[in-house]
Amino acid sequence: MIFEVWAPKATVVEVDVLGGRRAMSAGEGGWWTAEVDGAGHGTRYGFVVDGDGPYPDPRSRRQPDGIFGSSAVYDHARFTWSDHDWKGRDLRGAVIYELHVGTFTSEGTFVAAIEKLPHLVELCVDFVEVMPVAPVPGGRNWGYDGVDLYAVNETYGGPDGLKSFVDACHRAGIGVILDVVYNHLGPSGNFLRPFGPYFAGYDGSYWGEAVNLDGPDSDEVRRYFIGNAQQWLRDFHIDGLRLDAVHALHDRRATHLLAELAQEVDALACSVGRPLSLIAESDLNDPRMVRSLDAGGLGMTAQWNDDVHHALHCAVSGESHGYYQDFTQLTALAKVLTSGVLHDGTYSSFRARAHGGSFDGVAGHRLVACLQNHDQIGNRPVGDRLPIPALKIGAGLLLTSPFTPMLFMGEEWGARTPFLFFSDHVEPELRESEGTRREREFDGFGYVWEAPNPSDEESFLRSKLDWTEVKEEEHWSLLCWYRDLIALRKALPELSDPRLDRVRVEVDPGGRWLLMWRGELAVAVNFSQESATLPLPPGTVLLTSDEPVSADGDGLRLPAQSLVISRPGAS
Known part of the structure; x- marks a missing residue:
């Protein structure tokens, strides 16, 4: 196999492999190469630069003995994949x-x-x-x-x-x-x-x-x-x-x-x-x-x-x-x-x-x-x-x-x-x-x-x-x-809609609650340590972190430190 390494300022580069050091040939762009018969997957090696080393390969694919040990040849083709039907996943809508x-x-x-x-x-x-x-x-x-x-x-x-x-x-x-x-x-x-x-x-x-x-x-x-x-x-x-x-x-x-x-x-x-x-x-x-x-x-x-x-x-x-x-x-x-x-x-x-x-x-x-x-x-x-x-x-x-x-x-x-x-x-x-x-x-x-x-x-x-x-x-x-x-x-598509200009938010001047609108859905949060009434019309409660949630006049009363997702006006 062929070993290669980039060392543009070096005078002499050797590969330490199979029990000995072998000279590498200088090529274009500062790259050095050496062909070594008998080396393959699992072979340990390192590079010697101007007499110093051996050092791990900068592009080492495997370090079996950690960062201070030799590199090892690793052949990606030897692994058998079973994800052939995987078509990837887009970040949009993801968690x-x-x-x-x-x-x-x-x-x-x-x-x-x-x-x-x-x-x-x-x-x-x-x-x-x-x-x-x-x-x-x-x-x-x-x-x-x-x-x-x-x-x-x-x-x-x-x-x-x-x-x-x-x-x-x-x-x-x-x-x-x-x-x-x-x-x-x-x-x-x-x-x-x-x-x-x-x-x-x-x-x-x-x-x-x-x-x-x-x-x-x-x-x-x-x-x-x-x-x-x-x-x-x-x-x-x-x-x-x-x-x-x-x-x-x-x-x-x-x-x-x-x-x-x-x-x-x-x-x-x-x-x-x-x-x-x-x-x-x-x-x-x-x-x-x-x-x-x-x-x-x-x-x-x-x-x-x-x-x-x-x-x-x-x-x-x-x-x-x-x-x-x-x-x-x-x-x-x-x-x-x-x-x-x-x-x-x-x-x-x-x-x-x-x-x-x-x-x-x-x-x-x-x-x-x-x-x-x-x-x-x-x-x-x-x-x-x-x-x-x-x-x-x-x-x-x-x-x-x-x-x-x-x-x-x-x-x-x-x-x-x-x-x-x-x-x-x-x-x-x-x-x-x-x-x-x-x-x-x-x-x-x-x-x-x-x-x-x-x-x-x-x-x-x-x-x-x-x-x-x-x-x-x-x-x-x-x-x-x-x-x-x-x-x-x-x-619910409203909840993953990424358009920021369609998000509406109301906050309590006293810092107790927040109301976020996602389309026709309302996300109501009571941050306080006491129950609070939010200006939210009655409707269908889709999900709540705590019970009970109840109508209170023209609003919705939430327990302390709780959140409700609802569709106001729906029943």
Whole structure:
């Protein structure tokens, strides 16, 4: 077989394989190649650059012994797929379920996650969004410290494990979105630097050095990331990618990396014959992110929408610290439900400047919204989740909103287990400083930072879901509520209508209640700790979080902290 690697500045490159080093030949564009008889699927190898190494292959498809071990040849064609009837799934009208493989089950593997797919089928979600699976230091990590971006964490089950999971999801009618990180690489086990100018030479974000997307020799660096995206979508049958923190991609080229990626993914979708989605995580509130390429946008299918989360969180929790300070009034929730974002050029107290642009004309399905996600739980000092009463009314609003709703694993039954930040760095200095680094990252967020040590295994073990909770009455009741909400959303077109200009919202000046109109349907929410009467004509109650709901003169009386979906005037 032929080994190849990009090392444009190297004088001598060798491949260490089958018990010896073999010289590689320099070719065009800084690429080196060597043909080695007898090498094939499973063969261990590494590259030696100007006498240093051996290092793992930058495009290693498998790291059997982790990030510090040799690469292994992996032949994608050896896996037998059974998803031949899968035609893909469009993001429009979909519900997403985010999970972390290592804590989704007690075993923390793809095989174990497959066993939970019937639960997701009954919940009626359309996509699972899997947090990053690239190899990481040690045995536990959120995934954002990944290196060897073309490989799959062996702890979870390696490349065959991921393929088996995707195959099973497709057979169950569920699409798969994979979270990928292109704005930085982990601080441990990152061996790209000896091969070429993969980095820009300055800190691109809090998490690490900026990737070289627009400097000398950056053409090949861009192809490294675009090729990685194509691999997941083509060779692993993934249906979409969630692109981590794209605001930390430093690219001054006329064609931004995201636009170039969108072009390539559109072409790939034509080739594979199924829709492929790109979802950006961005805190810019920039509508160009989701505008089409021919309209001058970056061509992302959708983006995460923190403003919706913040407004929902404030409404159901009453918190007002840090970046929540502009979202404490129900008028903020009313604005995000009808305009997509709160900060559309308005002043952001947290940033101490004007922020964002108008999303006028953008369809709501292009904004992925949530009540909880890995960041919003895990970036709290003790990883605490919302209580069940808050989840009930928050989910009721989220799942009747014009956005693409996303749930976080365990949310649907009100899991009591936290989701803590955890890592397992090998180097003592990284391991010992992780807690302090984490505290510095959230300085100014308004937290009293008394968090468990991220390096302690207990932080990881405590974050694993406890599936026995589902059998308890309170948790089972909440699960049924989530199932009913999703079923109603899919049954009534008004509830998945993405047109923001058709959403009407009324709020109580006293901050007790909110009324959202979706066509002829009304979603009435009482946030207060006492019963309240909303100005809602009598009609047919389609779904209610709590009993009793009763007519009260010209209005509808709701119990404390409750939500009702009704069709006023119908009987």
